[in-house]
Amino acid sequence: MYGVIKRLTELLDPQKVSIMGIDISLVDTPIETRASTPSLSSVPPPHQGHGNSGNVDMAIKHDWLWSKLSKWLKANDILITEAGMPSVGVWDTKLPRDTTTISQMFWRSIGYTLPAAQGAALASRELGSVQRVILFITDRNFQSTAPAISTILKHKLDIIIFLINNGGYTIERWLHDMKAGYNDAPDWEYTAIPKTMGGKAMVDISNVHSGPYVHPAKMMTKRDRGYKSYTVNNMIELEELWVKEEFKKPMGMHFVEMHMRKEDAPLPLKLVCKNIVKTNKASST
Numbered sequence: 001m002y003g004v005i006k007r008l009t010e011l012l013d014p015q016k017v018s019i020m021g022i023d024i025s026l027v028d029t030p031i032e033t034r035a036s037t038p039s040l041s042s043v044p045p046p047h048q049g050h051g052n053s054g055n056v057d058m059a060i061k062h063d064w065l066w067s068k069l070s071k072w073l074k075a076n077d078i079l080i081t082e083a084g085m086p087s088v089g090v091w092d093t094k095l096p097r098d099t100t101t102i103s104q105m106f107w108r109s110i111g112y113t114l115p116a117a118q119g120a121a122l123a124s125r126e127l128g129s130v131q132r133v134i135l136f137i138t139d140r141n142f143q144s145t146a147p148a149i150s151t152i153l154k155h156k157l158d159i160i161i162f163l164i165n166n167g168g169y170t171i172e173r174w175l176h177d178m179k180a181g182y183n184d185a186p187d188w189e190y191t192a193i194p195k196t197m198g199g200k201a202m203v204d205i206s207n208v209h210s211g212p213y214v215h216p217a218k219m220m221t222k223r224d225r226g227y228k229s230y231t232v233n234n235m236i237e238l239e240e241l242w243v244k245e246e247f248k249k250p251m252g253m254h255f256v257e258m259h260m261r262k263e264d265a266p267l268p269l270k271l272v273c274k275n276i277v278k279t280n281k282a283s284s285t
């Protein structure tokens with residue numbers, strides 16, 4: 001089946017295709033090209049908070065994120081994507097060998113993936129696995145099931161959580177009104193959530209020099225495992241995070257608040273929303 005799909009996509013000319021009346025000629029940028037990151041060598045350092053650096057737009061965008069993710073993932077990772085932006089954005093991600101994916105595409109249950117990630121991390125540990133458990137979840141959805149953070153911390157599970165802070169319900173903005181206040185999420189202090197939920201800050205042992213060298217990950221016992229929070233505002237900061245040792249073999253909870261723009265969405269999602277709006281308009285006239 002894989003061979004058939006591969007051959008069909010090779011033969012397909014996107015310029016000649018229309019899906020339910022949608023012009024998909026917008027899909028004209030190869031995934032590999034979208035994943036290129038502007039070089040910082042020619043621009044000033046990015047400023048905290050808005051993702052811009054000089055005249056260069058350094059904000060993390062869906063078009064870039066999900067294809068770039070392909071290069072960071074490793075074989076055997078467990079990748080969990082929340083309903084909405086992550087579950088659609090991940091269609092642009094090329095998965096390494098033996099990746100396990102978890103999503104809730106059928107009911108699109110909001111907030112499902114946070115406790116699902118907790119279950120996956122617990123199961124992974126009990127099976128003696130060394131798989132990384134990686135969750136992408138959006139802000140409003142996270143708020144629905146946030147107490148699961150407490151359970152993750154209680155069991156001292158190993159997990160990487162990317163919380164996309166884009167200010168609320170972006171799909172609803174695309175479907176109904178980009179500026180409607182009811183789609184705004186309450187502004188939580190996300191990086192403080194692990195502490196609020198009973199977590200202990202991870203002890204930084206990366207600078208311990210006495211005695212024979214021991215890799216930091218090996219020095220950390222189950223009892224030591226706590227949480228570490230991060231904030232990323234732009235592409236460079238995210239890429240710098242991805243190359244850190246603690247993200248290659250996470251121990252404890254690594255909680256990353258990732259700022260993205262509220263109107264940004266993966267291209268397939270924009271196309272579907274536009275089509276729904278068009279269909280709704282046609283049926284109401």
Ligand SMILES: [Mg+2]
Nearest residue numbers: 138139140168
């Ligand atoms: Mg959101």
